[in-house]
Amino acid sequence: MNEVAIKDLLYKMADDQLIIGHRNSEWNGLGPLLEEDIAFCSMAQDKIGQSLAFYTILNDMGESDPDTIAFTRNANQFHNCQLVELPIGEYDFSLVRHFLFDTSEYLRFDALAQSTHTPIAEVSAKIKGEIQYHVMHANTWIKQLGTATDEAIERMQKAINVAFPYALGIFEESKYEGDLITDKVFIGEHILRERWIEAIDKVIATTELVIPDLAAEEAHLGGRYGEHTEHLQPLLTEMTEVLSIDPRAEW
Amino acid sequence: MTSLDPRLNRVDIYKYQQELQPKDSMDQFETYEVFLQTKESKPYQHEGIVHAPNRDMAFLFAKEQFSRRGTCTGLSVVRTEHIMVSPMTDNDENVYDLVSVEPEKNTKKETYEVFYLFKRGKHMQHQGSVSAVGFHDAYIQAGATYNTGKTVLNVWVIRHDDMLFNTEDERVIWSTLSEKKFRDAIAYKALDKIKKFKEEQLASK
Numbered sequence: 485m486n487e488v489a490i491k492d493l494l495y496k497m498a499d500d501q502l503i504i505g506h507r508n509s510e511w512n513g514l515g516p517l518l519e520e521d522i523a524f525c526s527m528a529q530d531k532i533g534q535s536l537a538f539y540t541i542l543n544d545m546g547e548s549d550p551d552t553i554a555f556t557r558n559a560n561q562f563h564n565c566q567l568v569e570l571p572i573g574e575y576d577f578s579l580v581r582h583f584l585f586d587t588s589e590y591l592r593f594d595a596l597a598q599s600t601h602t603p604i605a606e607v608s609a610k611i612k613g614e615i616q617y618h619v620m621h622a623n624t625w626i627k628q629l630g631t632a633t634d635e636a637i638e639r640m641q642k643a644i645n646v647a648f649p650y651a652l653g654i655f656e657e658s659k660y661e662g663d664l665i666t667d668k669v670f671i672g673e674h675i676l677r678e679r680w681i682e683a684i685d686k687v688i689a690t691t692e693l694v695i696p697d698l699a700a701e702e703a704h705l706g707g708r709y710g711e712h713t714e715h716l717q718p719l720l721t722e723m724t725e726v727l728s729i730d731p732r733a734e735w
Numbered sequence: 736m737t738s739l740d741p742r743l744n745r746v747d748i749y750k751y752q753q754e755l756q757p758k759d760s761m762d763q764f765e766t767y768e769v770f771l772q773t774k775e776s777k778p779y780q781h782e783g784i785v786h787a788p789n790r791d792m793a794f795l796f797a798k799e800q801f802s803r804r805g806t807c808t809g810l811s812v813v814r815t816e817h818i819m820v821s822p823m824t825d826n827d828e829n830v831y832d833l834v835s836v837e838p839e840k841n842t843k844k845e846t847y848e849v850f851y852l853f854k855r856g857k858h859m860q861h862q863g864s865v866s867a868v869g870f871h872d873a874y875i876q877a878g879a880t881y882n883t884g885k886t887v888l889n890v891w892v893i894r895h896d897d898m899l900f901n902t903e904d905e906r907v908i909w910s911t912l913s914e915k916k917f918r919d920a921i922a923y924k925a926l927d928k929i930k931k932f933k934e935e936q937l938a939s940k
Contacts, residue, residue, distance in 0.1 A: 519796035613907030
């Protein structure tokens with residue numbers, strides 16, 4: 485098995501989970517309803533836990549320890565897709581991103597549960613259940629707001645239109661795509677994207693919302709190899725604030 | 736005014752501050768009662784209430800509200816107004832000795848779930864289900880089956896179809912719950928740390 489290819493896959497998944505987890509946790513205390521506030525932040529916490537699981541595999545493969553990897557890199561060393569680093573915006577945007585991203589990660593981990601790379605297969609099988617709830621949560625909200633008032637439908641549609649080109653960036657191919665597929669480590673981003681489109685179509689079809697024309701959309705790529713929006717570095721600076729003030733701090 | 740919390744400054748929350756206006760009466764979500772099964776061998780028991788616009792949303796909220804710690808194997812929500820609640824008796828009186836109900840006029844049988852309270856301050860506990868033609872019929876039938884010795888202080892009867900349960904396939908949403916020790920205060924050993932800090936302070940004096 486190509487170890488470099490596997491590390492590349494692990495880094496992008498771990499970074500996606502860390503950044504989306506940190507972003508979504510920004511709703512803590514500010515959510516639209518008490519119950520929703522707790523649910524959304526609980527899921528954010530799950531995602532940070534999932535990032536730890538993948539950083540731990542990387543550590544076992546000889547990379548630095550999880551805290552060092554998570555807290556001491558600059559934006560251009562991160563492999564997350566740009567979708568997850570965008571600011572939380574209004575709740576409509578956060579929900580739409582949650583729906584588009586979490587659907588893709590459920591399908592990703594569902595596929596990776598069959599991976600020939602045992603540690604990845606084991607972690608993926610384990611966290612799939614958590615993400616099943618995240619997807620249930622996202623789908624229920626999309627169905628609720630996508631069939632509600634004109635204002636709700638309009639705002640959700642606008643959020644979909646903004647998020648969609650970034651969501652296509654989730655599926656930016658790895659430099660080692662061929663190796664991962666040949667070694668049956670991963671089905672590859674192309675097949676994952678097909679499954680994702682089918683899955684989101686199914687939910688969107690139950691609402692008044694529409695998926696933008698795929699042929700007319702250009703994916704925002706680059707995130708997987710360090711090209712990020714201006715939003716990532718401020719997020720990292722905030723995330724590492726305590727560490728930069730006191731490197732020996734414990735909590 | 737700015738906050739020490741950068742998130743608050745970022746959302747510019749002060750922009751939205753305004754005089755609090757009293758809401759119109761009933762201008763709020765309806766309530767749903769939440770029942771939890773913490774282990775497969777244990778009965779479902781009442782855990783609390785969530786506000787939600789519908790049953791599906793109530794389930795979403797209840798999951799993180801009431802099953803984000805410990806263990807869970809099943810969750811159910813039902814609209815509060817879909818529950819028939821008996822009066823609550825004093826500690827030594829059995830509700831079945833005090834409350835009698837009229838026979839039902841309906842003939843169509845349906846499944847009803849029955850919950851009993853045996854001690855004030857404890858949870859309503861699921862006793863079992865009965866096939867009955869209505870709430871009152873279910874109440875009487877449940878009495879014959881489940882009112883066996885212990886004093887029953889309160890009875891809830893719920894039509895099974897009004898309750899939303901997770902499916903078997905959805906049980907995996909709790910599969911990693913027991914590992915989430917970081918959600919328990921004890922995991923942070925806060926008291927130990929405070930004690931150590933105080934001791935260090937004393938020693939340095």
